Amino acid sequence: MLNIRRDICGYCGACVSVCPEGALELIDAYLTVDHTCIDCGICEKVCPLGALEVIKE
C-alpha cells in the first residue's frame, strides 16, 4: 500500500501527473490515494521531498 507522509508532502502534484492509474488526487492542500493504486512506486521516485512510500505487505 502507498503511505502518504502528510508531514513531508508539500502538495505540489508532481506525483499526480505521473501516476499511470490516476489513483492520486491533490485536493487543495492534501494528497489522496484510492483503491486503483497498484504500488508501482513511480510516485515514490518522483516526489521532490520524499513524502511517499510503498509499503510491501
Next chain:
Amino acid sequence: MKRQYDLLIIGGGPGGALAAKTAVEKGLSVCLVEKRPAIGAPVRCAEGIGKELLTDFLPPDPKWICTDIERAELIAPDGFSMLLEPRMAGNEVGYILDRKVFDRELIWKAAEAGAETYVKARATAPIMKDGAVAGAVIEQHGKIYDVHADIVIAADGIESKFARWAGINTTVPLREIETCAQYLMTGIDIDSQKTSFFLGNEVAPAGYVWIFPKGDGIANVGLGIGGGKSGAGHRAKDYLDRFVSRMFPDGKIIELIIGGVSICKPLPCTVADNMMIVGDAARISDPITGGGIYNAMYTGRLAGETAVNAIELGNTKKASLMPYDSEWRASKMGKALDRNYAVKEVFTKLSDEKLNTIIHSIAKLNLEEFSTLTLITELIRANPSLLLELKHLRSFL
C-alpha cells in the same frame, strides 16, 4: 453559482484566467472555479518570463514585476561561465514576476469583465451526457453543485485530473517530468539583474539549477532534475540543499516551493466534444526551459476565442473545437515545442564532458544572437554523430 453557463473553466492560473477574460469579453457567460482558497498561492514556479512574450498580453506593471533582467549566465559543469549580454540573449532575458500578485491581476481582469469566479471550489467529476462532457460536479464549502456548460475548459495544471476523468490519458512518463525544488532566499550576494543557469550531472542531472533574482540580495534559487534521476537520498530537495550550502551558506530561506514540470510531448489531442485542455494540463510547458506561463496564457486566450466561435455556430462538438488544437500546434509556440523537444532529447543525455565542450565552443563564437537554434548548431558541431541518431533535428536548421 448558477446551474448553467456557456463556459465552465476548471482552474484559476494564467491559462484559466485568459480563457475566462477572452470569452466573457465576447459575451459568453463564464464560471471559473479554483480549488485553492487563494488565487496565485501557493506558487509553483520560478517566475521568469520573456519580455516580448509577456507584452503580448498586458503592459508590464511594477505591481507584479520584481526585477527587470539584463543579462544571463550559463555555467558549465566544469565551472566555466558564459555571459549572455542582452543583444545575444534575446528572449531568454525578461522579467521575474511576483506570481502571487500577477495571477490575482489576471483573475481580477477576468472578473472585472464579468466572469464569475469561485475559490475553494473543486471539480470532483465531469457531468457526462451521451459520452461527452456536459459540465462538472463542483464542491464548495461542503455543498455539491451540478454545473452544466456548453463547453468546459480544463486548465487544472500539472496535477490535472479533469481531462483524465473525461477519458483522456494525461499521464506524464517518469523520465519526462522535471521534479523541482526552490527556495526563496534572502541575504545572498547576487547581481540582481542577472539570471544564472548551472548545468551538469553533479548539480542537476537531466535538468538545471536556476538563480532568478527578485530584488537586492533576494532570489528564487531552484533546480529541476529528470524524474528518472530522482529517488531516496537524491531527490530535488537533496540536490538543492547541497547547492545552497555550497553557494549561499549564509543565505536565509524564507519560502520552500516545489513542483513538477512536464517536458514530454503535448497531449496528442487537446480537444474533445465540448471540452478543451490548456496550459500545463495539456502538457505544453517548454521541454528545454520548463517555462509555461506564456504557453498557458496563449492557449487559454485561444481556447476562449474558439469557445466564442463554436457557441456562435451552435456546435461545440470536437470537430468544431479542432481549430484550437490545430492553431496552437501551427503557431510559433507549437513549433518551438516541437523543436525544443527534439533538442531536449539530446541535451538530457549528454555527459558533463560533452556539455563542457559545447559551452566552451559557444562562448568562443562572437554570437550576434543566442537562441535554441545556436544551441542546436553547436550541439551538432560537438557531436556530429547526433545528426544520424536524430535525423529530425536536421529539419530545424
